[in-house]
Amino acid sequence: MQTEKVRIDEVLEKEYKLTSWDHDIFHKVMEHWDGIAKPLDGMGQFEPMLAKIGAIQKTLEPRFDMGRLLVFCADNGVVAEGISQSPQEVTATCAKNIAAGQTAVGRMASLAGCQIRVYDVGINTRETLCNVIDEKVAHGTRDFYKEPAMDETQMRQALQCGLDAVYACKCDNLDYVCIGEMGIGNTTTSSAVAAALLQKKAEEVTGRGAGLDDVKLQKKIRVIQETIERCDLYQASATEVLAKVGGFDIAAMAGACMGAAIYEIPLILDGLISMVAALAAERLLPGSKDFLIASHASREPATIALIKELALAPVIYADMALGEGTGAMMLLPMLAMAKAVYDETNSFSDAGVETYHRYGDKI
Numbered sequence: 001m002q003t004e005k006v007r008i009d010e011v012l013e014k015e016y017k018l019t020s021w022d023h024d025i026f027h028k029v030m031e032h033w034d035g036i037a038k039p040l041d042g043m044g045q046f047e048p049m050l051a052k053i054g055a056i057q058k059t060l061e062p063r064f065d066m067g068r069l070l071v072f073c074a075d076n077g078v079v080a081e082g083i084s085q086s087p088q089e090v091t092a093t094c095a096k097n098i099a100a101g102q103t104a105v106g107r108m109a110s111l112a113g114c115q116i117r118v119y120d121v122g123i124n125t126r127e128t129l130c131n132v133i134d135e136k137v138a139h140g141t142r143d144f145y146k147e148p149a150m151d152e153t154q155m156r157q158a159l160q161c162g163l164d165a166v167y168a169c170k171c172d173n174l175d176y177v178c179i180g181e182m183g184i185g186n187t188t189t190s191s192a193v194a195a196a197l198l199q200k201k202a203e204e205v206t207g208r209g210a211g212l213d214d215v216k217l218q219k220k221i222r223v224i225q226e227t228i229e230r231c232d233l234y235q236a237s238a239t240e241v242l243a244k245v246g247g248f249d250i251a252a253m254a255g256a257c258m259g260a261a262i263y264e265i266p267l268i269l270d271g272l273i274s275m276v277a278a279l280a281a282e283r284l285l286p287g288s289k290d291f292l293i294a295s296h297a298s299r300e301p302a303t304i305a306l307i308k309e310l311a312l313a314p315v316i317y318a319d320m321a322l323g324e325g326t327g328a329m330m331l332l333p334m335l336a337m338a339k340a341v342y343d344e345t346n347s348f349s350d351a352g353v354e355t356y357h358r359y360g361d362k363i
Helices: 008-013 023-035 046-057 077-081 089-099 104-112 152-171 186-198 214-230 238-245 248-263 272-284 303-310 326-344
Strands: 067-074 115-122 132-134 176-182
Touching (some): 008 152, 023 046, 046 326, 067 089, 067 104, 067 152, 067 248, 067 326, 077 186, 077 214, 089 132, 089 176, 104 326, 115 152, 115 248, 152 238, 152 248, 176 248, 176 272, 176 326, 186 238, 186 272, 186 303, 214 238, 238 248, 248 272, 272 303
Parallel strands (some): 067 115, 067 176, 115 132
């Protein structure tokens, strides 16, 4: 297990070797599930999800007692193209409110018993934001329709922020990490990154975000597609794609996803934007996805393709599109209930019921 802080340069410039999670523990947890007095696989995707978390934590008793939601906030220069319903000033306001626990995710995190840490990785403000951790790379990215969103140095700085945030969670002996984001225009940046990395047309992966009308949606699609073609992003590396059309929030979340794999801690994703970050992380550090847990399937069009590409299995299909980490918070009580079933339900012998057997066996 990695115990020293890792620099992003080590990850990007060398063949960094990840340690796989414990497959023996995974199978033992699954065997325990099969011994509980219930139909085989009766808890559905929650059974392998708990087994995966236990395997990452290297324990037969998966833990959810202490965790932290990392919310990365940044502005995006592409809003200058009129592809957003809200002005950039909203990002700073929302970041302050998230840090104060006054938004939807704050209420949910309080109920779930999860800490929140809010990071300014690129909010376009000079205001000191109360309880927001200042990791500002710049005052927002540049307008990617006119020039690269960021340079490579800035991209690495944002990646390092996410990597370090997860390292802090590991040092604090937390059981899990969740990620979320806030940034006006970031469904445009995430759709652009998704389109390039998945090699899909912009119209296949671009949605209405916070609620664009038809005219603005078509402009959003055009801005993304024209930029991809002009910059030849279908042939570009993940680092080039992130720098050309990404956001500081996406890069920070990608760093966090890599950090989960490096520091061996389960990380729960939110919706579209965190899944795009997860895909970028997997391209930058293959094997990162094995340490990620999907919470929900966002209603944004790219979601299903991302789930398939990352081989993830979200358990919430509720047409959500709020962001901030709300999907991850929604999953936490469900995991706690699944864990209670895993820990406290009678075995077949205790219940006086004949053990069920796998297909092909005698029942």
